[in-house]
Amino acid sequence: MLNPCTVCGNTNYEHRAIKHVFTAPNGDQILIDNIPVTVCTQCGEQTLSFETTEHIMEIVKAASNHTLVAARKMPVYEFAA
Numbered sequence: 840m841l842n843p844c845t846v847c848g849n850t851n852y853e854h855r856a857i858k859h860v861f862t863a864p865n866g867d868q869i870l871i872d873n874i875p876v877t878v879c880t881q882c883g884e885q886t887l888s889f890e891t892t893e894h895i896m897e898i899v900k901a902a903s904n905h906t907l908v909a910a911r912k913m914p915v916y917e918f919a920a
């Protein structure tokens with residue numbers, strides 16, 4: 840069961856998949872697609888689960904080990920559990 844929204848106190852959520860840009864430790868920006876979030880139907884506040892946050896950190900960390908300087912384009916990573 841979900842807690843009430845921390846912003847507006849609403850208890851209705853919907854599940855969505857979003858894309859978001861993160862900055863890796865080496866300064867590269869990476870786009871991660873299909874991140875599962877719950878979205879407050881009233882104010883739009885997005886909440887990520889602990890597991891989702893952990894997995895994102897792993898993807899960002901792994902991505903920072905790659906050298907992306909030559910391409911200068913933003914790589915896209917799929918969120919896959």
Ligand SMILES: [Zn+2]
Pocket residue numbers: 844845846847848849879880881882883884
């Ligand atoms: Zn809300």
